[in-house]
Amino acid sequence: MKYTLRAIYNFYADGFRNMTWGRPLWGLILLKAIFLFLVLRLFFFKPVLAGKSEEQRSEHVSKELIYKSNQ
Amino acid sequence: MVESALVGWSRLQFALTAGYHWLFVPLTLGLAVIMATMESIYVVKGDEFWKKCAKFWMKLFAINFAVGIATGIILEFEFGTNWSNYSWFVGDIFGAPLAIEGILAFFMEATFFAVMFFGWGKVSKRTHLFATWMTGIGAAISAVWILVANGWMQHPVGMEFNPDTVRHEMVDFWALVTNPTFISKFFHSVFSGWMTGAIFVIGISCWYLLKNRERRFALSSIRVAAIVGIVGTFAVMFSGDSSGVHAAKYQPMKLAAAEGLMDGGERAAFSIVPGVEIPGMLSILATHDINGYVPGINNLLDGYTTPDGQVFPSAEEKIERGQTAIAAFAEYRELKDSDSAAAAEARRVLDENVDYFGYGYIDSREELVPNVGLVYWAFRVMVGLGCALLLLMVVVLWAEYKKRLPDMKWLQWAALLSIPLVYLAGQAGWIVAEVGRQPWVIEGLLPTKAAVSSVSVAAVQTTFFIFVAVFTLFLVIEMRILIKAIKQGPQVEQE
Known part of the structure; x- marks a missing residue:
């Protein structure tokens, strides 16, 4: 088991170490992940129902659905 | 607005x-x-x-x-x-x-x-x-x-x-x-x-x-x-x-819109471009039958009956049932903790009309056309x-x-x-x-x-x-x- 895990680790580590053209692609993926999770998610896309209990969410959406039907 | x-x-x-x-x-x-x-x-x-x-x-x-x-x-x-x-x-x-x-x-x-x-x-x-x-x-x-x-x-x-x-x-x-x-x-x-x-x-x-x-x-x-x-x-x-x-x-509304088909029927024509049609082709494509009935936008809004007798309601009927569903939903939400009998009745009405729930938000039949x-x-x-x-x-x-x-x-x-x-x-x-x-x-x-x-x-x-x-x-x-x-x-x- 220990040998298998080590072999898997070495496989990935060697792969990343020996990358040539793949390196800028990983840079791009990292840049995108930072933008997605540290900029977009934190500052622009806060889930409207976050922090509410299941019951509060049901209540919130039911009010929205009823309110919008009267618009 | x-x-x-x-x-x-x-x-x-x-x-x-x-x-x-x-x-x-x-x-x-x-x-x-x-x-x-x-x-x-x-x-x-x-x-x-x-x-x-x-x-x-x-x-x-x-x-x-x-x-x-x-x-x-x-x-x-x-x-x-x-x-x-x-x-x-x-x-x-x-x-x-x-x-x-x-x-x-x-x-x-x-x-x-x-x-x-x-x-x-x-x-x-x-x-x-x-x-x-x-x-x-x-x-x-x-x-x-x-x-x-x-x-x-x-x-x-x-x-x-x-x-x-x-x-x-x-x-x-x-x-x-x-x-x-x-x-x-x-x-x-x-x-x-x-x-x-x-x-x-x-x-x-x-x-x-x-x-x-x-x-x-x-x-x-x-x-x-x-x-x-x-x-x-x-x-x-x-x-x-x-x-x-x-x-x-x-x-069917999506299909009618994709064809620009205002009034449908049997042996419906397929429009290649405006003014150029292949008679019966839309019926074949939509129903795999040259005599198949394909409703158009007006049929879908007015309600229609297919040649085999199936009746489809008009936009107004659907909107009315949708409004009934939403009203019953609101009533159920209001009464569920205070009046179980009235809530059960509201629930029954909701279940009867729930398939039309979304139509309750539609203000006019034109909204139903993409x-x-x-x-x-x-x-x-x-x-x-x-x-x-x-x-x-x-x-x-x-x-x-x-x-x-x-x-x-x-x-x-x-x-x-x-x-x-x-x-x-x-x-x-x-x-x-x-x-x-x-x-x-x-x-x-x-x-x-x-x-x-x-x-x-x-x-x-x-x-x-x-x-x-x-x-x-x-x-x-x-x-x-x-x-x-x-x-x-x-x-x-x-x-």
Whole structure:
């Protein structure tokens, strides 16, 4: 088991170490992940129902659905 | 006014994100099959040339994958922020397939993708080939779960609405995964990816021919890609045919809009372009019967009876039943903790009318008609380009077998210039599917205007323009990396 895990680790580590053209692609993926999770998610896309209990969410959406039907 | 602006901007933002995401997905699906086929030839024949071919297209696959990865996550952000009513209302119907997709995609990609790129010379040829095929199959499996969710929105099945939780709850998982709308949509989407991959490979290979370099590589790539592309196109046609039949059954307004059909009937004509029609063809396509009845937009709004006696209600009747459903829902929510008998009666009324729930938000019958001009022309762009690209692939394959392709510069140019056209066809297809089902987010159950969150228009506009800027930047980066890799060509040693 220990040998298998080590072999898997070495496989990935060697792969990343020996990358040539793949390196800028990983840079791009990292840049995108930072933008997605540290900029977009934190500052622009806060889930409207976050922090509410299941019951509060049901209540919130039911009010929205009823309110919008009267618009 | 603010409400309609909010709906408009939220839709535009979602369309931009989904359209951007769909620039990368079809190429992933198609290139995966082409490079795996090349590697299979390498394993069977033992010719290193095919390994070099496979490795080159894998490199372009990786570039496309790196830029495209996680663009779908933005859609999930939008669900939570801009479409919170929808996200809650769909409940586990949407959550379960997307969760399966996320977990499967992560593990399959993390495993097989790594073996495909890092495993050359470290694992056996057959293990490597297995990983390459599994990378492609994994991408297609991801599409399964996304399209299960999308198919459900187009034709909701296998669920019950629970007014206590205000959610749809899955009662029949099997109905969800055998939903005919999902099945035809899945094959249509995946095989359109094969077309995209094929045209991409043929176009770039023709660029090498135009530059008079990599001749053997280009011609061999063209042969594999054209065969994959032709098979894919026929599969797209068959799945498109069943998609049409399902639209006629479950989303007749979408079909009527795609045809610009105002007044339907038996032996309905198919419009090629305005003024040019094939009599009876629409009935054949929609019902597989030349005498089949196809309702037009006016029939759907006025209500109609089919020749076999089936009665379909008018828009006004549906709107009235929708209003009854919402009123009963509101009453149930108000009384459920104080008056159980009255709540039970409200629940009964709700259950009787719940299939029309979404119609309760519709103010006028005109709202039930999607943008006919856009859907009509998008459909013609999709089908027209699909036919033209099929012809191109057949001619290219014929020319290659006749050994005449290297001399046919016009054909090489046509193939190269077709690359943007296959993307245009794919985007047009999604316009037909998604604009065509307006005003619905969930057919008949929830219109777009009720699905949207009460957030500020300015917030949506801000993120829309951020996306425009960032997506453009990433696209430019991808194009530069892709062009650099293509210019280097396949002889460069890669990891």
